[in-house]
Amino acid sequence: MSERRAYTAKAAIAGGGLAGLSAACALAESGFHVTLFERRPYLGGRASSYHHPGTGEVVDNCQHVLFGSCTNLIEFYQRIGVSGKIGWSDRMTFVEPGGRQSVLRASWLPAPLHTAPAFLGFPFLNWGDKLAVARALAAILPALLTDTGESFQSWLLRHGQTANSIHRFWKPILVSALSEDLERIAVPYAAQVVRESVKSPAARRMGIPTVPLTELYNAAADYIASRGGEVRLRCAVEGFQPEDSGVSLTFAEGSATFDFLVLAIPYTALPSLLPQHPFSQGLRDRLAQFESSPITGIHLWFDRQITDLDHAVLLDRTIQWMFHKSKLLRPESSVRQEGSHIELVVSASKTLLEKSKAEIVDLALAELREFFSGARDANLLKSAVIKEVHATYSPRPGIDALRPATQTAWPRIFLAGDWVATGWPATMESAVRSGYGAAECVTRASGMGDASFRVSDLPAAGLMRLLYRGR
Secondary structure, eight states: OOOOOSSOOEEEEEOOSHHHHHHHHHHHHTTOEEEEEOSSSSSOTTSOEEEETTTTEEEESSOOOEETTOHHHHHHHHHHTOGGGEEEESOEEEEOTTSOEEEEOOOSSOTTSTTHHHHHTOTTSOHHHHHHHHHHHHHHTTSOOOOOSOBHHHHHHHTTOOHHHIIIIIHHHHHHHHSSOGGGSBHHHHHHHHHHHHSOGGGGOEEEESSOHHHHHHHHHHHHHTTTOEEETTOOEEEEEEETTEEEEEETTEEEEESEEEEOSOTTTSGGGOOSSHHHHHHHHHHTTOOEEEEEEEEEEESSOOOSOSEEEEOSSSOOEEEEHHHHSOTTSSSOOSSEEEEEEEESOGGGTTSOHHHHHHHHHHHHHHHOTHHHHOOEEEEEEEEEEEEEEOOOTTGGGGSOOSBOSSTTEEEOSTTSSOSSOSSHHHHHHHHHHHHHHHHHHTTSOOOOOOOOOOOOOTTHHHHHTTO
């Protein structure tokens, strides 16, 4: 633990998602007296879990995963002592309707060729598809592509991609990663996802929490409390006013003055909190140009196990991912272990927003039974559908220029969130990077010097080192 100063500055954090929690933990460790305000009765923001009243189960609002390239998120989990609650997998299984499976795994070849043998063996792509993908990868990997206003769908067509390669390779990877349709994804976002996933064999390892999501982030609350801080749940920040020597904050239980404020709330909630100021109007105008992209999580409980797989990418249908929660979650968790608890994920789920729960469950069941024969005879015991309407901002062409910096016009107030300009798309990694960046700004503004909380990117390996040299 770092040495504390005689005078402890008070820092308020508005928002208990990953951005707010990472900022709060870094500042608490640095000697600040931290008070974190969260309007919900639980932590985690859009990466949270809660007791679902209709099923009596603890459910994640949506399955969240991380990869080996998420260095700041991994460091955050290590910081709060929950890295042992992440299960890692180096295999990704693709399942076609009818049940045929293909496994993506690494070989002994150097990056970016380490997955080439598995890719070349994919039966759901023909040789024309594979040659087309190879040509596109050759164009993506060496260059830092800029945002010219072109969509990635258009870029793919311009680079000779077949309809099958787009539908069965590019779409499953990028729609899940960026939660948007290919025709609405900016080229640099897609290129970054691809480069980060192949830069090293370690980059593509997938981490999945083995406990309900909020259980991870309760450890962050303990971390803050053990360092003299406080977490206030069910206590929303209702407004703030910059002052010469601090920030006046109003919240559900009253008001207080803090030395610094980190606004780590969704971009959809921020405009209503901003005071009258030219900077406020400019920020509102920028955020008004953001668009949301939804994610839908479908939880199904069966009376028996329907598959031996822990997780899978599902091709050619509405549902995109299957997570076998009763196999992934530890037995000591509050999720029941009998039968199969399956969570299905649909990213960029605009077509599901107007559908009823019954319609979505019927659709999911019909599709699931196409992939897994064990689901055909299984009885559905109960279900839950969770629509996260504002799951991410849409990474459409031109959006990067609108993402605001951490600093504001007020020297004691800073922004954090996956929507802030972090250099990463809307991911848990981006949220933690923004939280650590805001904490660095607070420490500098307090006169403590140039603290560094963000950690380095995952180093490139193999042949990718040649491409990353000098970047």
